[in-house]
Amino acid sequence: MSWLLAAPLIAPFLTAVAAFLLRFTPLGHWVSVGGMALQLVAAGALMAVVLDQGVVAAQMGGWPAPFGITLVADRLSAVMVVITAITGLAVAVYALGDVTRRMEELGYHALFNILIGGVTGAFLTGDLFNLYVWFEVMLISSFGLLILGGRPEQIDGAIKYVTLNLVSTILFLSGIGLLYGMTGTLNMADLAVRVPEVADQPLVTVVAMLFMVAFGVKAAVFPLFFWLPASYHTPAFAVSAVFAGLLTKVGVYALIRMFTLVFTGDVAFTHTVLLWVAGLTMVTGVLGAAAQMEVRRILSFHIVSQIGYMILGLALMTPLAIAGAVFYLVHHIIVKANLFLIAGVIDQAAGSNELKRIGGLYKAAPLLGLLFLIPAFSLAGFPPLSGFWAKYVLIAAALEVEAWVIAGIALVTGLLTIYSMTKIWGEAFWPAHPAGIEPSLSAIPRARRLSLMLPIAALAGLTLLIGFLPGPFVAFAEASAAELLDPSGYVAAVLGRAP
Amino acid sequence: MEELTAVLIGLLTACAVYLMLARNVLRFIFGLVLISNAANLVIFLGGRLTAGAPPLIESGQTAPPPGVANALPQALVLTAIVIGFGLFAFALILMFRAHATLGTLDSEEMRLAEPRPDLRAVDEADAMPADAEDPMPATDEAATDEASGAAR
Numbered sequence: 001m002s003w004l005l006a007a008p009l010i011a012p013f014l015t016a017v018a019a020f021l022l023r024f025t026p027l028g029h030w031v032s033v034g035g036m037a038l039q040l041v042a043a044g045a046l047m048a049v050v051l052d053q054g055v056v057a058a059q060m061g062g063w064p065a066p067f068g069i070t071l072v073a074d075r076l077s078a079v080m081v082v083i084t085a086i087t088g089l090a091v092a093v094y095a096l097g098d099v100t101r102r103m104e105e106l107g108y109h110a111l112f113n114i115l116i117g118g119v120t121g122a123f124l125t126g127d128l129f130n131l132y133v134w135f136e137v138m139l140i141s142s143f144g145l146l147i148l149g150g151r152p153e154q155i156d157g158a159i160k161y162v163t164l165n166l167v168s169t170i171l172f173l174s175g176i177g178l179l180y181g182m183t184g185t186l187n188m189a190d191l192a193v194r195v196p197e198v199a200d201q202p203l204v205t206v207v208a209m210l211f212m213v214a215f216g217v218k219a220a221v222f223p224l225f226f227w228l229p230a231s232y233h234t235p236a237f238a239v240s241a242v243f244a245g246l247l248t249k250v251g252v253y254a255l256i257r258m259f260t261l262v263f264t265g266d267v268a269f270t271h272t273v274l275l276w277v278a279g280l281t282m283v284t285g286v287l288g289a290a291a292q293m294e295v296r297r298i299l300s301f302h303i304v305s306q307i308g309y310m311i312l313g314l315a316l317m318t319p320l321a322i323a324g325a326v327f328y329l330v331h332h333i334i335v336k337a338n339l340f341l342i343a344g345v346i347d348q349a350a351g352s353n354e355l356k357r358i359g360g361l362y363k364a365a366p367l368l369g370l371l372f373l374i375p376a377f378s379l380a381g382f383p384p385l386s387g388f389w390a391k392y393v394l395i396a397a398a399l400e401v402e403a404w405v406i407a408g409i410a411l412v413t414g415l416l417t418i419y420s421m422t423k424i425w426g427e428a429f430w431p432a433h434p435a436g437i438e439p440s441l442s443a444i445p446r447a448r449r450l451s452l453m454l455p456i457a458a459l460a461g462l463t464l465l466i467g468f469l470p471g472p473f474v475a476f477a478e479a480s481a482a483e484l485l486d487p488s489g490y491v492a493a494v495l496g497r498a499p
Numbered sequence: 500m501e502e503l504t505a506v507l508i509g510l511l512t513a514c515a516v517y518l519m520l521a522r523n524v525l526r527f528i529f530g531l532v533l534i535s536n537a538a539n540l541v542i543f544l545g546g547r548l549t550a551g552a553p554p555l556i557e558s559g560q561t562a563p564p565p566g567v568a569n570a571l572p573q574a575l576v577l578t579a580i581v582i583g584f585g586l587f588a589f590a591l592i593l594m595f596r597a598h599a600t601l602g603t604l605d606s607e608e609m610r611l612a613e614p615r616p617d618l619r620a621v622d623e624a625d626a627m628p629a630d631a632e633d634p635m636p637a638t639d640e641a642a643t644d645e646a647s648g649a650a651r
Contacts, residue, residue, distance in 0.1 A: 129575055136582045143589055152600045156611040159524060159597055162590055166531055167519075169586075173538040173579055180572060181545030234612050 002058035004049055005071040005124060007042035008081050011035055012117035019109035029096050032109040036092040040085040050078040055493035057126065065495045066190040070126035072494050075480035076326060080123040080253055083330055087245045087337045088116040090455035094341050095238040097448035103148050103236065114141040122250050126494050128176055128186040139165055142247060145239045146231060157231030164227040168217035175210040189494035191262045192487050201265055208263035208270055218251025221311055222280040225304045229288065233296035237344025240296060244303055245337030249329055252310045256325060259314060260484040267317060274315035279406050282308030282413040289420045295343045295353040298420050302379065305413055306332050312406060313394055321397035322481035327474060328394060331386040331466060335375040338459040342372050345452050346428055350439040355427035362429040365441040369429050374460040376421040381414040386466035500548050504540060511537040523604050528590050535583045539576050546572030
């Protein structure tokens with residue numbers, strides 16, 4: 001069992017070492033692709049076991065549960081690991097055509113694999129301090145990826161990204177210290193048992209808010225999101241795709257984990273705060289996007305607004321709402337990473353990402369246009385794409401508890417998302433190029449073109465699959481929500497006894 | 500002793516917040532160092548501070564006698580210090596690079612990645628947006644340093 005849980009962690013770190021040693025050879029990027037394929041196999045095996053046996057846990061180093069470091073996978077963790085591996089593989093293939101030789105020599109593939117390892121670790125760990133360590137692994141590799149190449153805009157974006165994320169980790173660390181002082185444990189399952197026994201419950205709520213702010217910065221919720229649109233449009237496209245797909249979602253995952261497992265003592269207060277945050281995040285994100293005229297900056301603001309939907313699911317805290325949040329997470333990672341990958345192809349074909357400088361892409365590359373429309377409409381929530389079902393479940397959950405206002409906000413945000421997507425379509429694809437150039441995909445060498453378009457097509461296919469066959473995915477999300485709302489199975493699997 | 504440390508944590512945090520509210524990013528980093536030490540002390544304090552009671556386990560026992568300091572938070576603090584040191588080193592180099600590349604440490608003037616819309620006159624014929632729209636005063640310095648940055 002312990003190998004099964006450790007394999008999705010070992011694969012990317014071994015790959016990172018190999019990719020670093022081979023960084024001056026043309027083999028380096030193939031090692032990265034192979035490592036991600038291995039990661040996907042390991043994640044698939046883990047998923048199969050979790051589907052079969054329920055929550056699985058392993059104690060690292062043989063120390064029993066509350067003392068040692070626990071790796072644990074329930075349905076939510078397993079699906080996040082699988083989706084991380086899928087995104088990682090797609091981006092690794094895309095990087096063959098996007099990442100320059102120079103960046104490879106500086107260690108791009110090693111950093112990329114460490115990032116994937118850090119994200120996977122954050123999803124699998126069952127120990128709060130270990131979660132902090134994985135956050136740091138993820139952060140330091142993302143710092144490296146963000147400034148790789150050293151263009152002035154990258155440095156500028158990185159300053160905002162680095163400083164605000166460091167503040168968040170320090171708040172997280174203080175929260176850990178206070179929580180340990182109160183309960184004497186850092187094992188999440190053990191915390192779920194001990195936190196309700198703490199005499200001074202208001203103090204627990206104070207610590208819960210510390211965690212909410214710390215994870216809120218990572219997840220880029222209102223009003224803590226300003227580092228995201230400041231930096232995500234500056235690095236290489238492969239880098240911003242993996243950032244957009246995965247990094248903020250680790251924050252959302254941590255919020256879901258902590259606020260369904262540990263901090264459930266004062267739901268009336270904490271989850272009301274989350275509900276306000278969700279609504280304001282959706283609105284500010286989508287309005288921010290409306291003001292932008294650069295593809296990646298529009299998409300960055302949309303990450304923020306979409307995070308709002310996931311927080312909404314957590315805030316409502318009903319089985320249907322949590323299922324909606326889980327479904328939304330999966331759908332969003334695929335769609336968002338894909339849109340950033342497409343932005344990269346737009347840049348290579350038309351020479352820029354500024355909407356005022358580009359055009360004529362539909363005429364030049366109708367297939368790219370089609371592949372753009374799938375994730376774009378899915379993001380906005382058109383039936384029958386994956387985003388429609390995600391929004392449908394969440395809004396149904398909001399109506400179920402008669403939260404009319406937030407349901408209205410969610411619907412309006414969806415409408416405004418269409419505005420941004422039609423803006424990209426109407427400026428980049430539809431009209432002729434303003435400078436009279438004919439953008440063309442065939443100018444890109446064939447092998448490179450293939451490695452750029454293949455992941456985009458695969459992710460779009462996945463979006464279509466979820467869209468046309470939502471049944472099993474929704475059923476999975478509902479099962480996952482049931483696990484999250486009744487943590488006794490999780491606690492029993494980790495501690496080896498009933499709570 | 501514990502009360503005194505708690506006051507010290509408060510003092511450190513107050514100084515840190517003051518420094519972090521400055522526009523100068525270097526002062527922000529110094530604030531960050533102070534507040535990360537405050538966080539480390541919070542964890543340290545979580546394991547009790549005791550004098551003259553070594554956490555030694557008597558032979559034949561499985562746990563130390565009650566009243567001694569907990570050693571686990573001290574191990575956690577060590578980890579946090581190491582990680583914090585690495586991040587601080589990175590952040591400091593980043594600030595150095597920022598000063599060399601952007602020519603400023605004032606966060607208000609760092610608008611290269613997010614140019615102000617009123618300064619962003621989009622030139623249709625121009626293919627290199629970053630250089631043309633550069634609102635920074637030190638454009639030539641930035642250009643030369645970009646080359647040295649690539650060689651890094």
